[in-house]
Amino acid sequence: MEYLPKMKASKIVFSDSSQQRGPTKCLAEPDAAIPLQEISVDPKLNFVEEPVAVVDRKIRKLRNKEICLVKVQWKFHKGQECTWEAELEMRERYPHLFIE
Secondary structure, eight states, rough: OHHHHHHHHSOOOOOHHHHHHHHOOOOOOOGOOOOOGGOBBBOOOOOOOOOOEEEEEEEEEEOOOEEEEEEEETSSSSTTEEEEHHHHHHHHHGGGGOOO
């Protein structure tokens, strides 16, 4: 019971460490900003990426089969960044890219 009076006499101090460090800086690239009017999201609020063009094609040979790949340039990726995607999936999702 002697412990309770000692606790009342002591002063409890909490400090917020985020205030001690100061504000943090954002080092974003100015040209990487996307206008809000161009952003589209699906019903689950996921960002929807849109392909712009098919840049290249190649065939990946495995042991028993071959997979056709296409190099796709995306709308909101930085610079000329492209990704390799399966051609069949891209033809199903984005048939407008393959009109010849």
